[in-house]
Amino acid sequence: MQNRTYTADAEPGDSVTVAGWVHEVRDLGGIAFLILRDKSGKIQIKLEKDEMDEELVETGLDVARESVVSVSGDVKEEPRAPTGVEVVPEDIDVMAEADTQLPLDPSGKVDAELSTRLDNRTLDLRKDEVKAVFEIRAEILRSVRDAFRGLNATEINTPKIVATGTEGGTELFPITYFGQEAFMNQSPQLFKQLMVGSGLERVFEVGPIFRAEEHNTPRHLNEATSIDFESAFFDHTEAMDACEHVVKAAYEGVAENCQRELETLGLAEEFEVPEGEFPRLTYEEAIERINATGELDEQLVWGDDLPTEGERALGEDVGEHYFITDWPSEIKPFYIKDHDDDETLSTGFDMMHPRMELVSGGQREHRFEHLVAGFEQQGLDPDQFEYYTKMFKYGMPPHAGWGLGGERLVMTMLGLDNIREAVLFPRDRQRLSP
Ligand code: AMO
Numbered sequence: 001m002q003n004r005t006y007t008a009d010a011e012p013g014d015s016v017t018v019a020g021w022v023h024e025v026r027d028l029g030g031i032a033f034l035i036l037r038d039k040s041g042k043i044q045i046k047l048e049k050d051e052m053d054e055e056l057v058e059t060g061l062d063v064a065r066e067s068v069v070s071v072s073g074d075v076k077e078e079p080r081a082p083t084g085v086e087v088v089p090e091d092i093d094v095m096a097e098a099d100t101q102l103p104l105d106p107s108g109k110v111d112a113e114l115s116t117r118l119d120n121r122t123l124d125l126r127k128d129e130v131k132a133v134f135e136i137r138a139e140i141l142r143s144v145r146d147a148f149r150g151l152n153a154t155e156i157n158t159p160k161i162v163a164t165g166t167e168g169g170t171e172l173f174p175i176t177y178f179g180q181e182a183f184m185n186q187s188p189q190l191f192k193q194l195m196v197g198s199g200l201e202r203v204f205e206v207g208p209i210f211r212a213e214e215h216n217t218p219r220h221l222n223e224a225t226s227i228d229f230e231s232a233f234f235d236h237t238e239a240m241d242a243c244e245h246v247v248k249a250a251y252e253g254v255a256e257n258c259q260r261e262l263e264t265l266g267l268a269e270e271f272e273v274p275e276g277e278f279p280r281l282t283y284e285e286a287i288e289r290i291n292a293t294g295e296l297d298e299q300l301v302w303g304d305d306l307p308t309e310g311e312r313a314l315g316e317d318v319g320e321h322y323f324i325t326d327w328p329s330e331i332k333p334f335y336i337k338d339h340d341d342d343e344t345l346s347t348g349f350d351m352m353h354p355r356m357e358l359v360s361g362g363q364r365e366h367r368f369e370h371l372v373a374g375f376e377q378q379g380l381d382p383d384q385f386e387y388y389t390k391m392f393k394y395g396m397p398p399h400a401g402w403g404l405g406g407e408r409l410v411m412t413m414l415g416l417d418n419i420r421e422a423v424l425f426p427r428d429r430q431r432l433s434p
Helices: 054-062 114-119 128-150 189-196 236-257 259-264 283-293 308-318 368-377 382-393 406-414
Strands: 015-027 031-038 041-048 068-077 085-096 173-177 180-184 202-210 223-232 280-282 322-325 342-346 349-353 356-363 399-405
Touching (some): 015 085, 031 068, 031 085, 041 054, 128 202, 128 223, 189 202, 189 223, 223 236, 236 349, 236 356, 236 399, 283 308, 308 349, 308 356, 349 399, 356 406, 368 382
Parallel strands (some): 041 085, 280 322
Antiparallel strands (some): 015 031, 015 068, 031 041, 068 085, 202 223, 223 399, 322 349, 356 399
């Protein structure tokens, strides 16, 4: 529709064609109002029964809610209209009639269960507050891409169908690939590392990761969006600096460009861009502080992974984004480098929001012999990863990087209860369609 005007751009004095969905029809007797909704907002269409063409008025009155219509007419100032203007129609064209029985009420007057909403995402995203989440998600991705480019990182895309997994064997989704066993990739880890040894040096990727996690929780998905970064000649502290920069850039982008969406979500007042440096706690300090909260039944000891309740207690204690550094080597993956002066300590780090983990990263093992030994220690067959390990023989620079969960960033930024709210079509134990 070449001549279509967004409802938000309709100014008094204009002759326009607006198009969108019938939000509601309010019949007040002699006069009726059709409220038309599009991406930009809503506009009132006036229907005067005695003054206007009978057929035109009837079309406007009879059309079912959520039908798609286009309306041509003149825009007039009308202080009593919700947006201060209204359209006096000359023509109403019903482009797609909607059923009168809707599986979900897009006006939001009737609440729907999350599962009903996810089954009917198209209708669900006609609600301003749901649409706002995805406009903000898009802004977050735009801002992080900008921030990465500002760091001179090159955007890459790596395969999602792979021959071997890297992030733990039980969480792999097997598929068949022309009769051969293959898997959905759990992360771009090995590929992004291979690229720091290429001429690209510093790279990032925004793409899907697949995890066959058994547990169904409000913060796990089986298909998630990972925001990955990897840089040659970086150590873990420089990688943490980059991580902090990129996460802040996402908040700044939303603060600058999504005021309307934040207002829709009731967050405009409280929304804050994180300030100052994120505190960096060592793993040892972290477990001491968790133990000191007295929230856990059993005290944590060196080598324990942090349980969810522990993360929560520590998050409340710290009260802002923070890093946990210097993890025990034994609980970090084989590709993470140990400290040179203490092999029991790794350069691995996590970046946490008070509610949950957002990022894992670290400096990588770039020395061939150490890398191969690490595979064996983790029970992986180095021969299967020869495509990766052999590149470490041909000049692989020291490097570091991280992976940030895209949905968790959206979820924590907006205070969403369930990670599924941050995905259009989530994949979880129960959900493979739509
Ligand atoms: P990790 O497995 O910790 O590290 O993943 C990195 C971040 O991705 C997000 N994430 C998930 N989000 C939702 N559902 C899931 N099932 C899920 N799994 C992970 C989390 C997590 O912090 N290769 C390393 C990263 C690196 O070292 O560069 C990795 O994948 O926010």
